[in-house]
Amino acid sequence: MTFNIIVLAKQVPDTRNVGKDAMKADGTVNRAALPAIFNPEDLNAMEQALDIKDRFPGSKITVLTMGPGRAAEILREGLFRGADDGILLTDRAFAGADTLATSYALSMAIRKIGKFDIIISGRQAIDGDTAQVGPQVAEKLGIPQITYAENIEKIKGRKITVKRRLENGVEVVECPLPVVITVNGTARACRPRNAKLLLKYKHAKTVTERQTENIDYIDIYNSRPYLNLTEWSVEDVEADKVQCGLSGSPTKVKKIENVVFQAKESRQLTDDDVDIEELMKELIDSHTIG
Amino acid sequence: MNNLFVYLEIEEGVVADVSLELLTKGRSLASQLDCKLEVIAAGSAADLEKIGEQVFPYGVDLLHLFKDDRLSPYTTLPHTSILAELFQKEQPQICLMGATIIGRDLGPRVSSLLGSGLTADCTSLEIGDHEDKKAGKIYKNLLYQIRPAFGGNIVAWIINPDCRPQMATVREGVMKKEIFDPYYKGETIEHDVADFVKEEDFVVNIIDRHIEKSKVNIKNSPIIVSGGYGVGSKENFQLLYQLANVLGAEVGASRAAVDAGFVEHERQVGQTGITVRPKLYIACGIS
Numbered sequence: 001m002t003f004n005i006i007v008l009a010k011q012v013p014d015t016r017n018v019g020k021d022a023m024k025a026d027g028t029v030n031r032a033a034l035p036a037i038f039n040p041e042d043l044n045a046m047e048q049a050l051d052i053k054d055r056f057p058g059s060k061i062t063v064l065t066m067g068p069g070r071a072a073e074i075l076r077e078g079l080f081r082g083a084d085d086g087i088l089l090t091d092r093a094f095a096g097a098d099t100l101a102t103s104y105a106l107s108m109a110i111r112k113i114g115k116f117d118i119i120i121s122g123r124q125a126i127d128g129d130t131a132q133v134g135p136q137v138a139e140k141l142g143i144p145q146i147t148y149a150e151n152i153e154k155i156k157g158r159k160i161t162v163k164r165r166l167e168n169g170v171e172v173v174e175c176p177l178p179v180v181i182t183v184n185g186t187a188r189a190c191r192p193r194n195a196k197l198l199l200k201y202k203h204a205k206t207v208t209e210r211q212t213e214n215i216d217y218i219d220i221y222n223s224r225p226y227l228n229l230t231e232w233s234v235e236d237v238e239a240d241k242v243q244c245g246l247s248g249s250p251t252k253v254k255k256i257e258n259v260v261f262q263a264k265e266s267r268q269l270t271d272d273d274v275d276i277e278e279l280m281k282e283l284i285d286s287h288t289i290g
Numbered sequence: 291m292n293n294l295f296v297y298l299e300i301e302e303g304v305v306a307d308v309s310l311e312l313l314t315k316g317r318s319l320a321s322q323l324d325c326k327l328e329v330i331a332a333g334s335a336a337d338l339e340k341i342g343e344q345v346f347p348y349g350v351d352l353l354h355l356f357k358d359d360r361l362s363p364y365t366t367l368p369h370t371s372i373l374a375e376l377f378q379k380e381q382p383q384i385c386l387m388g389a390t391i392i393g394r395d396l397g398p399r400v401s402s403l404l405g406s407g408l409t410a411d412c413t414s415l416e417i418g419d420h421e422d423k424k425a426g427k428i429y430k431n432l433l434y435q436i437r438p439a440f441g442g443n444i445v446a447w448i449i450n451p452d453c454r455p456q457m458a459t460v461r462e463g464v465m466k467k468e469i470f471d472p473y474y475k476g477e478t479i480e481h482d483v484a485d486f487v488k489e490e491d492f493v494v495n496i497i498d499r500h501i502e503k504s505k506v507n508i509k510n511s512p513i514i515v516s517g518g519y520g521v522g523s524k525e526n527f528q529l530l531y532q533l534a535n536v537l538g539a540e541v542g543a544s545r546a547a548v549d550a551g552f553v554e555h556e557r558q559v560g561q562t563g564i565t566v567r568p569k570l571y572i573a574c575g576i577s
């Protein structure tokens with residue numbers, strides 16, 4: 001038995017290591033100052049896909065990402081770790097998408113891929129932080145979803161069994177294929193890049209990358225088709241432009257404010273016994289303690 | 291028509307705190323908008339027995355009951371069908387749910403089905419107007435959905451000018467729950483579940499489920515002694531437990547301390563942990 005698996009992966013600014021220059025003076029995010037990374041939970045998703053491929057050799061993993069041209073980096077990263085194929089969904093018309101427009105675009109690309117049994121995404125992206133894209137892709141495709149997954153326990157026939165991590169416990173569910181699964185950060189970490197695959201796919205590029213980087217070697221790209229990363233536009237996936245990007249987004253950002261952490265009532269005390277005693281007295285008097 | 295709806299999360303017959311908190315917020319928004327506050331409860335007959343008495347004191351005008359033993363515990367598809375069908379009939383202007391595992395599973399699915407926008411993890415909800423200068427249009431009484439993003443480095447004000455309902459999720463502890471009127475009387479409608487849910491909605495089977503009641507109660511604790519990465523080790527955290535013991539406090543922790551394995555996740559304070567409102571917060575080794 002083999003399965004066609006699609007991994008949804010997003011390139012995100014690394015919001016976990018935000019430095020001083022991460023925000024511009026006007027309160028907007030300075031994306032250029034943040035390193036672009038593979039969304040962390042999408043790596044957990046990737047590992048679940050690789051694990052299925054280990055268990056069912058011959059299964060195929062396609063990494064699908066929507067983003068600007070540079071998001072092709074994500075596809076190579078996926079190939080280095082064991083994916084078979086990568087597709088970049090890129091078009092100016094996709095820009096400014098909220099989660100609904102994002103999932104519409106992704107679902108159209110998935111329809112274009114055609115054959116799929118298991119779609120695996122991360123639970124949540126660390127920039128938008130919504131965790132909405134996975135369930136919305138499932139709805140757009142009219143198939144069930146299993147969110148907050150920690151492990152794919154088994155696949156038997158056309159039934160998949162998945163362990164979910166809930167707030168205060170675990171749940172094991174069984175569901176028919178095809179399905180969308182969103183994977184939690186508590187799931188197993190992704191295996192590292194494979195040295196052989198790194199060599200094999202180092203020069204895998206999209207057409208646009210080859211054009212902008214002036215890479216000639218046409219012969220190589222002709223003789224090694226696996227080095228050609230697929231690039232799809234709105235027309236390629238037969239999407240309705242109105243439902244894409246900004247125009248397809250019911251939510252609009254009215255304004256954005258920089259967060260300035262600030263203690264409203266703060267007082268500095270020394271570690272002198274007198275100071276500490278004063279504070280204790282005050283807290284007891286106000287019935288905060290005791 | 292065009293009322294404000296709250297989806298109730300129910301575990302073993304008890305309405306979750308996060309839902310009650312949303313009722314308090316929902317009541318005040320509904321009064322401001324001069325509309326009704328309606329709630330949806332879907333679950334087994336046993337689970338739904340005492341919902342009315344739990345929610346009416348929060349100012350609920352109408353309780354929609356959907357009784358079917360297959361609706362507890364929660365699974366995605368039947369609950370989605372109920373909300374989508376009901377909303378198509380009732381045309382609510384606003385729908386609120388908890389930013390819990392259930393709310394974040396259900397909300398996006400419903401929003402996609404209805405084509406209405408959903409804002410995740412709001413920390414504040416307000417009513418206000420919006421002028422679209424380009425289209426020369428003024429929108430009255432929109433829901434401003436205010437939420438952090440980019441790892442908490444920015445706050446975005448999100449609106450939903452054209453599609454209804456305006457949907458938002460809110461994390462537990464962010465809103466304050468308060469009884470509106472202990473004698474408030476609302477109405478109850480019991481719907482026929484078969485009109486809303488299809489057989490195919492039950493394709494996902496829960497084959498095992500372990501839920502533990504949380505032992506830690508940092509959300510409601512008036513004093514919290516919190517430790518960060520600087521505490522250094524699990525052993526050192528014992529010092530915080532000792533202090534907490536003396537003060538009658540609970541021990542909290544930063545994400546860095548949780549990630550380092552010093553403490554369990556249940557004690558994490560913050561955006562991806564628990565929102566707390568103590569009178570006194572003592573931070574040790576937190577940057």
Ligand SMILES: Cc1cc2nc3c(=O)[nH]c(=O)nc-3n(C[C@H](O)[C@H](O)[C@H](O)COP(=O)(O)OP(=O)(O)OC[C@H]3O[C@@H](n4cnc5c(N)ncnc54)[C@H](O)[C@@H]3O)c2cc1C
Pocket residue numbers: 008009010011039041042045064065066067097098099100102106120121122123124125126127128129130131132133134251407408409410437438439440444445446448
């Ligand atoms: C400040 C701010 C606030 C926002 N708030 C909202 C909001 O409340 N509601 C809303 O609808 N939109 C919101 N957005 C827009 C949202 O961030 C984008 O639509 C984004 O493209 C997808 O949402 P996410 O990052 O939250 O992804 P999530 O839904 O958190 O992502 C879940 C998973 O879906 C997959 N995935 C997501 N995006 C892609 C992609 N481009 N390519 C491939 N796979 C992908 C990944 O596997 C990912 O792990 C906001 C954007 C900003 C900048």
Ligand SMILES: Cc1cc2nc3c(=O)[nH]c(=O)nc-3n(C[C@H](O)[C@H](O)[C@H](O)COP(=O)(O)OP(=O)(O)OC[C@H]3O[C@@H](n4cnc5c(N)ncnc54)[C@H](O)[C@@H]3O)c2cc1C
Pocket residue numbers: 015016126129440441442517518519520521543544545546547558559560561562563564574575576577
């Ligand atoms: C999407 C997202 C969500 C997040 N959600 C949360 C959340 O919910 N909750 C949360 O807490 N964090 C969250 N974070 C992480 C947050 O941004 C910080 O990284 C984290 O809170 C830092 O924890 P810390 O202060 O314990 O560690 P550090 O920043 O490492 O600080 C340790 C402090 O201890 C001090 N110290 C060291 N040794 C000693 C000593 N011997 N005595 C006294 N002091 C000492 C150090 O000087 C330093 O000030 C989130 C991040 C992201 C990106």
